[in-house]
Amino acid sequence: MKVIIVEDELAASEQLTYLINNIDPSIEILTVLDSVKSAIDYFSNPTEAVLVFMDIHLADGISFEIFEQVTINIPIIFTTAYDQYAIKAFKVNSIDYLLKPINEEELSSSIKKFKTKANIDTTSYDNIQQLVQLMKSKSQVFRTTFLVHQRDELIPVKVEDIAYFYIESSIIKAVTLKNQTYILDKKLEDIENELDPFKFHRVNRQVIVNKNAINNIKFYFNGKLILNVNPPFKERIVISKAKSSEIKEWINS
Template sequence: MNVIIIEDEAPAGRRLQRMLEKLNVEVATTLQSVAEAILWFKNNPQPDLIFLDIQLSDGLSFEIFDEVTITSAIIFTTAYDEYALQAFKLNSIDYLLKPIDEDELKQAVTKYQNFQPVKSDVQLNFEDIKKLLVNPIERTYRKRFTVKVGQHLKLIPVDEVVCFYSENKGTYLHTNQNRSYLLDTTLEALQDELPPEKFFRVSRKFCIHIDAVKDIINYSNARLQVKLNQFDAQEIIVSRERVKDFKDWLS
């Protein structure tokens, strides 16, 4: 499989290349801008698969397709909320949300290998996708959670949640009253139900509420430690790959 990466953030590009190499996927090159990608495609054969960031340093990556015809399969790597990207699925395009998870990357590569499309000149409807990015589909999110307390059911408003965390294969909700409740779901599923301006998944284990953040401390290896109000049972560390997105979320 011949793969190229189009990504304007060099550390993210290098990380993705290392992850792909672990999957025995050869990366031919990494390109960092619309202009560089257009020039490369005009002078090189099409790769089998493109990992393509949406927002590049000199514009949206869709501008590449205005200049050259791309017949390669594409997996978008993006920080945009997945519900603004429904058109990608309508056009049979897969995508990975940043920061990219190794297991999700492996699944995407396996999906491509198992369902490898025949190259064609079918034009994907990028104009519709661009419209969605500018005017995203309105999305409603969870306003409360129902938890079981003995034989009773308790309603917990989202704004009372300090964080969600996983422990011993279970997923828990922790409230500003310093109580934890077991949920019948996963952190992955919860991400789809929570307002992104209020909640951020800082690691595989924790998803936190912005109003619960008490302190942020520089940690070893370019990571951050987060202190939350009403939660000190475990250490919460923002992984190095998620620090930039975390800082953007805070601002």
Template structure:
């Protein structure tokens, strides 16, 4: 019997994978299906035994590699992905199997055969996962240093080092500067997150991207929630996963 955990946020992909697994090996038991990063962390922390994980890369609330920052995983993983051949080559080099969507029966069968040949569970080195994250998320060494913004018939330049935090309101991304002025940036939060230095800026929530210099304190609330208080006393609530991540980020 192979006990399987599926981490996938698209119901069609879940049903397709389960159907193929049942066709290939009747001994496969689906222990659980999880669709998000935070739920997966909570599930893994329970210590429920599984033999193999099929894991999508982009989930309903983030990228799957965030899971490994929060909990140690000593279970073989087959990543399911729609990324290009360059990323897939990295998976091969680092001995992590993958399935290209839409999943084909022959490819899945090969993955199961590879799993059955394993004599021991493979412990994934954290540095390998970091390298994979770099490829999938397209991290760059040269991050944006300034923005050229149009202001009526003029232009002005703002430096990223002068930005305290960025928040979204009515689908607009607004940069709050350390001098308390506010500038509208013609980018989505996702675009800004990818272009700004992750050593300086942290995605605290869907609405907030904060610099470490703007954080005044981290506060535990009575309802077991955690929030960060920014320099201008703006309070940003954190999810459990973001709480773990920001503590690691601030401690590096």
């Protein structure tokens, strides 16, 4: 079984390669492509690959641009760090995807799913074309304001003015750039889905951060990171080793 990886981040491609080899050493990775351009050049010619792992966000654009230039008639498993709208579109079009950081168990499940279906349906091209059109024709409308309770009144708080959201004793709180704290009657997961993923990111289970609130990142032990924000958070915002590459990629985007 021969596969191709389309991924612009070296650490991510090496991790995926490691996991694939760990799951099934007989799988051969033909090449790793790191851009839209290199993918277009590669897929313009015949390939022996039977499966592609493709990141959505590449160094020179979005991977969906590839399908506007070439036809890829082999199954594709997309990988994504934070594109909530794309995930919903994948589900609608029955296209397989893996959420970063990639979990070995989920990757193994996707590979098994491919092997099971390989003899029945060797192409997901039509569904991918539908997905490309869907991504072109629709755009996610993100929340711009939260209406919060303050004593005996309701106050509109602009999302762009919120530095971070966090959960404390099952209560969701929002802290503004001016260090004002409000309680929100919502789940952190729901808030995450309503925010623009290019501006806000859930850096760990407890905290969603506005990119504009980040002061710096400090290295921690065992490959972890500490995110320093303004206004300062009352505890250390620790980013796991598995999530560190994803967070750095998001901040650098």
